[in-house]
Amino acid sequence: MSVWEMYDVVLVYLNIVNGKFTGAEYQLDCGYIGSYLIKSGKSVCQYINKNLSSLQSLITDLKSNYKCNIYCFYINEYNYFVSKTVINNLKKAFGICNVIIVGPSAEYIGNYLLNEVEADYCITHAAAITLDCILDKKKKESISNLFYRDGKEIYTTKKEVLDYTLDNLGFPYQSGMIPPEEIQNVGMLTSVGCYGNCTFCSYKKDNKAFKVHTIEAIMEEIDYISHYIRGKNVRLNFVDDCFSMNSERTYAVCKNLKRRNYIFRYWCCSRADLLNEDIIDLMADCNFSGVVIGLETASEKIFGKIGKIENSKNSIKYIERIADIFKYGKKRGINPYVSANFGLPFEEYEDVQTTLQYLVKNNMRDNVSICFTTAFPGSQLFDKNYLFDSKIETTPYKLPFRSQYKGYMKSVYYQLEEIGYQKHNVQMWKRVIVEAFSGVCLSDLKKNKNCVKYIFVNKLNKAALNTISRYISVNGYILVEIDKLEFKNVLYSEDRKTLCMMTKQYDSIMHEAYEEDCYIPNIIFYHISNGNIYFQPNANYIPKKRAIKLREIKSIHDYEELYDEALRYATTQVILISNLKKGVITNACRWGQEKCNRFWIGEQNEIFNCCHFKVGNADGLKQKSNHSDKCVVYQNNSNSDMILSKYITIISCFYSYYEITDYDDNDIVGINVDENMNFRVIGKE
Known part of the structure; x- marks a missing residue:
């Protein structure tokens, strides 16, 4: 062989x-x-x-x-x-x-x-x-x-619909293809198929026929998993298109789960018209802790046009039914979620308001999955786009496509922020900028110290693209300094979750990367003005300018001032707001314990470390630490290093998670920081 x-x-x-x-x-x-x-x-x-x-x-x-x-x-x-x-x-x-x-x-x-x-x-x-x-x-x-x-x-070759059951295919866990301990990440199937005809769904084409595992086969697979994995904190997600598609079968599955008492926490997706109080009671009894129900929109006008139900005249009944099922699920200890789609065909501003008001009225704000309608190949919205009041456009990397939205989406953005949309993403991007410019590792990079997380570049030519593709972490960031970005006043989404704006420079870079078979994970465009860094991640729509103050340590005097602040914190455990407002310390990694791997690509494709020492070129990177060369103002004092390391890490964490503008140094003396980096205002002048 x-x-x-x-x-x-x-x-x-x-x-x-x-x-x-x-x-x-x-x-x-x-x-x-x-x-x-x-x-x-x-x-x-x-x-x-x-x-x-x-x-x-x-x-x-x-x-x-x-x-x-x-x-x-x-x-x-x-x-x-x-x-x-x-x-x-x-x-x-x-x-x-x-x-x-x-x-x-x-x-x-x-x-x-x-x-x-x-x-x-x-x-x-x-x-x-x-x-x-x-x-x-x-x-x-x-x-x-x-x-x-x-x-x-x-x-x-010819297209042919083959007749088979899920049992015919086999069993992913019992066959050894998926280890039992992966059940929380992968989930399992009891059936595929859904009777709905949603215009935005791209999976219906493969699931025209309702295919199932027999009840016995389902239980055998769970028996096998439970032999290795047990515990009430283990989540088993049934990833069926619609778990309760057949009521009789749903009863049978749940009764068997209850009888066996596996002690898993179950999740599933379903429809309001296929759930009733008896089914919810049974699901609660056998430890279902969550169910996702597709609302999409609370506008009767739009609901009747998206194929969610067979008879559009029943739209309002279905919408009201979701509220009833949601409330009863909560009562029985099940944590129901609803999915809401914005940017649906024929939708107007008033329709969005109807949906948002519905979510607030029915106490769903904390239990909603916000999506932006996106046309994927295989969906009616994509294949018959001419029938719908929507516009799609190809991406620089060909798939997925971009679904464009009307102007009202900008106004809606702020309302979505109020119910949690992008809250964690904004913090994440702030953390990325702080980490990139300070060099202090605040994330989980410790497990992969050999990858390059940040690459700074002024000019992205073919050689630079190939260098980046070769060395960048799979979730790394390319930081491109630019004076001005060129936007087209069009909002879109291509992944159902992120609202974006057409950005010429982003599209140009991604197109060239696609053509050259180069991998670009993330691009951050930035501009530094008056000591502030303004940044734009990828093509993400960010209506407010995001800025972070930078503080450079250029001289011995700057270093001594910083050390005095750090020493004060070490003795009092208090940081003055006035000192925090001086900004994130650039290249603070010289004193940090956990350093980020990063480098710069110059105009001639030279590769520099953070101290601006050349460590290679586009043809190769020397296997040399970014931090092996001493900085000009670096003082080799282990005691002072430890004091500074703690101080700069706290400053970096503060800028990553808090808004400095929320604090006024006229009336706030300082902030106390505990071991878990929790900040607490402790006094006023």
Whole structure:
């Protein structure tokens, strides 16, 4: 056996969640594919790497440790860009492997993007069965639901709906494809399918028929999981399209769960018209702690146009039903969530107000998942866009598409902020800026010290892009200094969660990265004026200018002043507001305990560390610490370093989580900080 035949196929799922690359992870559809192939006698595994440092390390790992004839990538609406980058670089590294694409985006890629991503096959339906046929080396043209490459030509085979059940596919956990301890991250299926015809749903095309596991099979899978994982704090999420699709079956599942007393906490998604008090009672009795119900909109006019229910005349009854089910679920100890979609077809400002008022009236503000309607390939909103009052546009990285919104969305943004939208994101971006400019590590970078989290660059040419792609952390940041950004007065979303504004410079960089097969995780544009840094993350819509004060330590006098402040804090445990307002200390990493790995790319593609010492060029980075060279004002005194380290970390934390403008140094003397970095005002003048 050659080294390339260790596995018949390696499954790869690169998970992107709310814009963050969480790693190569277990995925339920991949689990079913693997389970079916194992039953068919194939050798299969899923590539797992949850601690990736860079995309280059992923490609090297796949090449070195997971040798096979076929790599099978699961691609959805969110991970196309990173998957395409990996696939094309994998092919460049060793082109003799075959690459197969499965998942929700496979059909669109087969139709429109196979000239850009170097895959050999795209499977559009029944991935497990179709992949098995490929592994059995059946003639390509005889296999249904396939796009395939033959030389430079691309061919497609006939579409065919295959008849099978979930039991036929197998069991992801019992087969060994997914470890039981992953149940909280991956979840499990009891069924697929939904009778709804929502215009924005892109999954209905694959789930036209209601497919199920038998009740016995469900219990056997949970029996297996519970043998290894037990405890009332373990969450088991049923990821069915609609868990309570069939009432009789829902009763049977819940009664079996109650009888076995697994002590899991269950979650599921459902519909208000498929829930009643009896079902909720039974769900509560068998320890369901959460259920997600699709509201989408509380506007009767819009609700009747989105295909949520069969008879639009019943829209108001359905909307009222959600409120009743929500209230009763709360009463029974279930924590219900509702999903609200903004930017729906035909929606106007008044319709949004109706939805927001409904959420407040029914005490749903803390239990709402805010989404922006996004047209994905396969949905009616995408495939028949001409029928709807909406506009979509391609992205620089081809998938997903951008759904554009009317002007009222800017006004709505502030109201959404009031119910929690973007609250944590704003803090996150502040923390990123503070960390990047101070050099003090405030996040979880400790587990991956070899990756480069921040790269500063003035000019992004081809050489710089390749350098960044090679060294940047999978969730790193490229900081680009710029005098002025060019915006187009259009708001859009491409991931259902983030509201963005058309930004010329962002689109230009991402387009070039896509064309060059370079990976760009995040871009932060910034401008420094009067000691303040103003920043714009990616193309995110931020209506208010965000600024953070910077404090540079340029001289011995500056250093002594800083040390005196730190010494005062060390003896009194109090920091004066007036000192806090001097700003975040740039390059404070010279005294910090945990330092961020960062470097600068110069005009001639030289690479510099934070002390502006050259450590390489675009062709290679020396394996040398960013902090090995002493700073001009650095004093090598271990005692003073410890005092300064604590002080600068507190300042950095304060700017990351609090607004300095909320405090007035005329009446506030100082802030007391405890060991957990909790700040407390302690006195007034």
